Amino acid sequence: MANLGINHVTKSFGSLAVLKDIKISIEDGEFLVLVGPSGCGKSTLLSIIAGLEEHTSGTITIDGRPVDDLEPKERDIAMVFQSYALYPAMTVEQNIGFSLEMSKMPKAERVERVSKVADLLQISHLLKRRPGQLSGGQRQRVAMGRALVREPKIFLFDEPLSNLDAKLRVEMRTEIKRLHQRLGATIVYVTHDQIEAMTMATRIAVMKDGVLQQFGTPEDIYDRPANVFVATFMGSPPMNLLPATVVDGASGPRLSLKGADVTLPLPSSVTARLEPGSDVLLGLRPEWLSLAAEEVSANPMLTLHVDVIEPTGPDVFVALRAGEREIMARLPTGTPIRSGEKRAFALDLSKAVVFDAGTGIAH
Amino acid sequence: MTPSKRLQAALPAFVLSPSLAAIAICVYGFIAYTALLSFTGSKMFARFDFVGLRQYERLFDNPRWITAVENMAIFGGLYVVVATCLGLYIAILIDQKIRLEGVFRAIFLYPMALSFVVTGVIWQWLLNPGLGLEHMVRSLGWQSFTFQWLVDPDWAIYTIVIAGVWQVAGFVMALFLAGLRGVDTEILRAARIDGAPIHKVYTRIVIPALRPVFLTAFVIEAHLAIKSYDLVVALTKGGPGVSTELPSTFMYSMTFTRNELGVGAASATVMLTSLAAIIVPYLYAELRDDRRA
Structure with missing residues (x-):
């Protein structure tokens, strides 16, 4: 668990700037939600934090240490993807344990870690199945298990609930928040849903067109919006x-x-x-x-x-x-x-x- | 039912009936006829003096048929394995977001557009010691270079493998490329975060996910291998001697040039049953999947 610093990060493709001078920092154990309409650059920012994409300028620090030149696996992060991105030919157990296997952890320890996480997420009975045999909600849990098992410094979530139906989404929302409280983990969570942002976050960063519009607590954002965009984007019906x-x-x-x-x-x-x-x-x-x-x-x-x-x-x-x-x-x-x-x-x-x-x- | 409605209901059956009749007679009818002939003592012309399994015994006593079956095993096995591996490898290379991808795809697919006869002739020239590769390397100054597989009875069958793989590998590549494009890019990102090196990404995640493509590629290659005839005729004419004889060329010469219609029919029936043994389970699996979906 660690703090995260995003210092003057920009990203451009040729002359097209998709992120402009983003500056956000959160403390250990905070739940940061990046929210904005599609195309605002929030997912790009998350990929940059993960190390999957390179930024043009600026610095990312995890635990006070710059990570700009590190590969994703060296940054001590774990990510949950929108499509869950489970490996189709592996069982649930192999899926969850894959990162540990890649880091050459001994089998006995691996099995123990996987079963601990499976217990936590109540998916122990699914360990021998393949992703194709699971429902959407179960896949979501496996994807979370794959992140949890690494015990990373920071969890990254890329719109993890958008493929679930409305009822399940509310349940998983509560569950993720409960996990956050229980583990005290630092989380960065991307969503376009302002209700998810308000309900889960301890800090919200509202983005539009690659520009950070406002960064603050949910109360700040809701009661004291910095501009007209934030005022109308957050809250339903809008201000x-x-x-x-x-x-x-x-x-x-x-x-x-x-x-x-x-x-x-x-x-x-x-x-x-x-x-x-x-x-x-x-x-x-x-x-x-x-x-x-x-x-x-x-x-x-x-x-x-x-x-x-x-x-x-x-x-x-x-x-x-x-x-x-x-x-x-x-x-x-x-x-x-x-x-x-x-x-x-x-x-x-x-x-x-x-x-x-x-x-x-x-x- | 009004007359017009009755006509409408009957129209599809009416339109389809000529082709149904043609298939029933020309395909299944003649299959049945061939199978029937294989149990007779027919020589030059069809005769209906039933001799039981005599022709099958004669077939398997014929050393030329045994050579043909052995060649089939060598050619079929190598053809399927090499074409699959090469096709997959080219597909993985082309999938690396390269420039001019469309051009490369077309280049690799082109051989499929050629008929087997053209492929056979091209490779006959290329491999001919006096004309092709050997001649070229020698004219460049390496006088002791020899490459005589085409005229060596022990090696000639491998030239057929080379030509066959050259022709089909691009098509197999297209199959695998489609499969690779179907792999969710988020899975590859997840694998990077999980710290998998690139060869592990392919061996543990991507290639296992391509299982259905492997099945399709295998069935297509296997049936092409079993029915290949024109390639051999154009490339080696079954020679030197009978060293590149395949069941299909054996069947042709028995039936049409050696006046052994019964043996030819027996070999055709053996080929059909071995093909059916491959295709039927595949069709069964495919159709069952369709019904489930």
């Missing part, structure tokens, strides 16, 4: 972005929402001084809207047209309309609301985020 203009008010600057005759106080999260007249985007998570009670609430209010109601079970997603603009709200099930109504909604601005309308960066 609402309402165009507004900064205006002068009696007690400091206020926000005047476009297309609605309302001004709102500046959220407390904003530390920068905003020039009156500048265009901004007010970021509101759907759960920060609530149906206003009859009496005047302490929170600012907006009157909105109820367009579509989508019950999900525990919550109701409500598509609201303010002129041209659509706003999603997340309300508890049982909220008395019907489509076609005009209702007043209270806004919890305590966590609201304000972005520059031009650059998309949070103020």
